[in-house]
Amino acid sequence: MFGDKKNKLIDSERSLISETVSIEGTINSSGAIDIGGLVKGPVYSKEIIVRETGSVTGSIEADRVEIHGHMDGKIQGDDIVIGGTGTVKGDIEFANNLKTENGADIDGYIKKTNAAKSKLTPDFLFSKSKDEKKSKENGGSDTVVNKDSEILA
Numbered sequence: 001m002f003g004d005k006k007n008k009l010i011d012s013e014r015s016l017i018s019e020t021v022s023i024e025g026t027i028n029s030s031g032a033i034d035i036g037g038l039v040k041g042p043v044y045s046k047e048i049i050v051r052e053t054g055s056v057t058g059s060i061e062a063d064r065v066e067i068h069g070h071m072d073g074k075i076q077g078d079d080i081v082i083g084g085t086g087t088v089k090g091d092i093e094f095a096n097n098l099k100t101e102n103g104a105d106i107d108g109y110i111k112k113t114n115a116a117k118s119k120l121t122p123d124f125l126f127s128k129s130k131d132e133k134k135s136k137e138n139g140g141s142d143t144v145v146n147k148d149s150e151i152l153a
Contacts, residue, residue, distance in 0.1 A: 019053045035069070042073075052085050059090075082106060 013031040017023060021037035032047035035054035048062040054069035061076045068083035071090065078095045082088055084103035091108045092098065098110065 017054070048077075050086070 015029055015031065015033045017033065017035045017037045017039060019036045022039075023037070024040040026041050027033065027039065027043045027045070029045040031045065032049070033043065033045045034049045034051060035043075035056060036051040037054060039054075039056045039058065041058045043056060043058065043060050043062075045062045047064040048060055049066040050056055050069045050071060052068045055072075056070070057072045059074045059076070060071065063077060064079045065075055065077040066081045066083065067075070067086040067088055069086065071086070071088045073090045074093070075088065075090065076093045079097045080092060080094045081099045082092075082101065082104040084101040086101075087105040089107045092106070092110045093113050094110075095113050098112075100106065
């Protein structure tokens, strides 16, 4: 009855973080995310839309990004749109297209990268938490990776 059907997530499904929601931590999605509330932490998804009421403090990495609210952190994506009501305080790295609408406010560096193929695969999005759990269960230490160095925490 309930276990007969195998329901798999479809990439076209959208998740909504509404105006009344505040989330602190890492968000991973294999689909799309609409952010109307407050997010503190990195967001990884295929598509991310920050609505006018939305605010993200942390990094965003997605194939397609639209910012119509407030973004404080680095944005990485193939196609990025900064809407007329959008405010970005951080660097922007894009592979294909960057569109800024009249009224958009950007305070940061903009760089076009050659990485046209996305690193965001379902394995990438969800493999981190499984590896972290195994490491912690076996008594291993957390590894913190920085752009320039690697340290053990």
